[in-house]
Amino acid sequence: MVKVLIVSDSVVLSKNIGIKLISKGYYANHLFSSQIFKEEIEKLKSNVLQNVNIIVFDQEGAKKTLGPDKAENLIDALSQISNNLILISSEKDINKIKSWASKGLKGIVDNSLNLNDISEKVYEIVFSIPIEDSDRRKHYRVRVPNGSIAKIFINPELTLRGHIYDVSAGGVSIIFDSYEEANSLINNKSYQSQLEFEGVSVNASIFLVRREGTFCGFRFLNIDNKQLTLLSEYIYHRIIEDTYSETLTNKV
Numbered sequence: 001m002v003k004v005l006i007v008s009d010s011v012v013l014s015k016n017i018g019i020k021l022i023s024k025g026y027y028a029n030h031l032f033s034s035q036i037f038k039e040e041i042e043k044l045k046s047n048v049l050q051n052v053n054i055i056v057f058d059q060e061g062a063k064k065t066l067g068p069d070k071a072e073n074l075i076d077a078l079s080q081i082s083n084n085l086i087l088i089s090s091e092k093d094i095n096k097i098k099s100w101a102s103k104g105l106k107g108i109v110d111n112s113l114n115l116n117d118i119s120e121k122v123y124e125i126v127f128s129i130p131i132e133d134s135d136r137r138k139h140y141r142v143r144v145p146n147g148s149i150a151k152i153f154i155n156p157e158l159t160l161r162g163h164i165y166d167v168s169a170g171g172v173s174i175i176f177d178s179y180e181e182a183n184s185l186i187n188n189k190s191y192q193s194q195l196e197f198e199g200v201s202v203n204a205s206i207f208l209v210r211r212e213g214t215f216c217g218f219r220f221l222n223i224d225n226k227q228l229t230l231l232s233e234y235i236y237h238r239i240i241e242d243t244y245s246e247t248l249t250n251k252v
Contacts, residue, residue: 001025001026001027001138001139001140002026002027002053002054002126002131003026003027003029003051003052003053003054004021004026004027004028004029004052004053004054004055004056004126005028005029005030005031005048005049005052005054005055005056005081005082006018006028006029006030006031006055006056006058007030007031007032007033007036007055007056007057007058007062007074007078008030008032008033008056008057008058008061008062008088009032009033009034009058009061009062009064009065010058010061012115013058013061013088013115013118014030014058015030015233015236016115016116016118016119017056017118017119017122017123018030018232018236018239019119019229019232019233019236020119020120020122020123020232021122021123021126022139022140022169022232022235022236023169023228023229023231023232024123024127025138025139025169025170026126026140027140027239028236028239029048029239029240029243030240030243031048031243033057033058033061033062033065033066033071033074034065034066036074036077048243049081052081052082053082053084053129053131054082054084054085054086054106054126054129054131055078055081055082055084055085055086056086056087056088056122056126057074057075057078057085057086057087057088058088058111059071059075059087059088059089059091060088060089060090060111061088061111062074075087075100075103076103079103079104082104083103083104084104084106084129084131085100085103085104085105085106086105086106086107086108086109086122086125086126087100087105087107087108087109088108088109088111088118088122089108089109089110089111090110090111090112091108106125106128106129107121107125107128109121109122109125138170139168139169139170139171140168140169140235140239141166141167141168141173142166142167142168142234142235142238142239143165143166144164144165144166144167144197144198145197145198146163147197148163148164148195148196148197148198149161149163149164149194149195149196149197150162150163150164150172150174150193150194150195150196151193151194151195152174152185152191152192152193152206153191153192153193153194154184154191160176160181160184160185161176161177162174162175162176162177162181162216163175164195164197165215167195167197167231167234167235168231168235169228169231169232169235170219170220171206171209171217171218171219171220172193172195172206172217172218172220173215173216173217173218174215174216174218175214175215175216176214176216177214178214179213179214181214182211182213182214182215182216183211185208185211185216186208187207187208187209187211188207188208188209189207189208190205190206190207190221191205191206191207191208192204192205193205193206193218197234198234200230200231200234202227202230202231203227204220204221204223204224204227205220205221205222205223206218206219206220206221207219207221
């Protein structure tokens with residue numbers, strides 16, 4: 001799975017880009033540019049920065065929060081992590097851009113665009129970067145805490161109920177109470193489902209792609225943008241929570 005790190009001091013900008021990328025099958029995480037200066041970058045390499053394929057850097061925002069010199073130094077530091085850099089910037093100086101290109105710059109997104117357009121442009125550049133990916137999973141999955149509910153509507157008289165094991169922007173894994181329930185499902189047949197977990201409610205068509213005992217894996221079928229955005233936002237927040245939890249643990 002291709003891992004993208006968004007480095008920005010804007011929570012809203014990072015979230016917008018992150019949700020877009022996750023909905024398209026990428027793993028997206030976030031760090032504040034100021035945080036990289038406060039932390040020792042070598043420590044971050046062992047967790048947040050590990051195996052990062054592409055870095056999206058809000059250079060224009062960093063110039064305001066850190067100053068131009070530190071923002072430039074940060075480009076140097078990030079280029080040591082990945083040679084695939086995407087900058088959000090207003091820079092027009094050709095010599096400066098050539099200098100960035102020698103450090104792995106793959107594209108610049110105009111910072112004056114609105115949030116949705118910035119996210120779309122970032123995705124287009126990310127998509128254009130060839131990355132070898134040995135991970136067969138198309139989407140990043142997150143475990144769902146206990147208390148989740150999954151309903152699969154077999155027919156008007158029969159509804160199967162199970163517990164959600166994990167979820168991604170591409171599908172969901174459900175554990176049923178019995179083998180009989182799991183075995184009643186037909187491979188690649190479309191079912192309407194209702195998924196409820198941690199305040200998120202998603203209604204989507206799903207089809208069975210994997211079955212091991214009472215554990216069943218499903219893919220979403222033609223999920224609409226509203227439902228996809230809900231899922232992607234949940235996954236993004238879970239990634240951020242896990243990241244900062246791990247960062248704090250490593251400080252102890």
